[in-house]
Amino acid sequence: MKNFLLLFSLYLLTGLACQAPATDSSPTENSSEAAPKAEKVANEKKKEEKAKPPIQLDKIKLPKGFKIELFAENIKNARSLRRSEAGTIFVGSMKAGNVYALRDENQDFKAEKKFVIDKKLNRPNGVAYRNGSLYVAEISRILRYDDIEKNMDKEPEPVVVYDKYPTEDHHGWKYINFGPDGKLYVPVGAPCNICESEDPIFNSITRIDPDGTNLEIIQTGIRNTVGFTWHPLTKELWFTDNGRDWMGDDIPGCELNHAPKDNMNFGYPYCHQGNLPDPEFGEKRSCDEFTPPAQVLKAHVAPLGLEFYTGQQFPAEYQNQIIVAEHGSWNREKKSGYRLMLAKLKGDKVVSYIPFAEGWLNHDTQEVWGRPVDVELLSDGSILVSDDYADVVYRISYSAS
8 A cells, every 4th residue: 555655645746746747828919829729829938938038229230321319228129109299208008017207307319307197007018198198008008198298207197088998918019199080099919829809899900989988899800909000191090910830930920001091901810921821720710801902011020119201301203102110020930020110102002111220030040139010200300219128219210411
């Protein structure tokens, strides 16, 4: 009997010792919930826990006449950017749970003051500004901080504008912005890597009135957009979309999309990149039924924020062209993205898609030291770029001399 108990105890200990340790499986823009990929997710997490490389601005390649410098440092997990009329830069975050405000008081293009507007929020990625109020998007609700620029040092109490968005965390973080119609646009990502959703609010872009009323679903078939804007002349919507995972390193491509009207469908989960049926759901619907991308991007580059350039500082060729932040792949064998791209338009057609700023990824060593997230125009015509990995905000400017 003693021998049996001894053997049984050894069996239990051996079984427990072989179990994989628990890991944080919080999804990123291009992540998957698939259990068979747990080993890859765990390996990715281990890579993220390594000491971060230093900031290396000298490695960034830009077109002639452009330069990059630091606008603000130690902005933990800096994500979405929004500028007020008075020049305050509001910054959302995701994992940090903070919302920041940055002020350049002496106009030297460095943020001397940093305020933490709120903290311990539920992935407050999206920020928007309207009529003196700051709007912040959590997973399931929209908050409003009134008269914000007079209360930045007081941790003001927010008003809950709307709190009925889904609570699913997967692709639940939101980018928000006010459209030309004065309404607040709010996306709702897919609650999975690939699935059909019974609730039509998933895989969509919605809009609400500033007071939280009159919710509408206006675009569908969108896996996860974390960046959108409107053409400065036509006022038509343009947005990025992150392609699905686990179809290989090179497919499907991520997307830059154009929505000239409401109620368009961009294909998810049935069709990817405009012409690629999904292996699981593609037989149910034809790709011909959906609006194809304005531009198919490389797979897994995770395009996030984008901005039409409307300033007067850059050369004329940049006017009304789109700068796109590619956050970078998380599960591709050889990394892709980690750069700013320039989408050149002729009318409403993308005629080229080329690098504008790159160097956050060393292609030879595969080492990454930064991940661009969002782009915001400053009043002098330079641009700001947030980086949630290096915890900074950059400024990119141009001088002909």
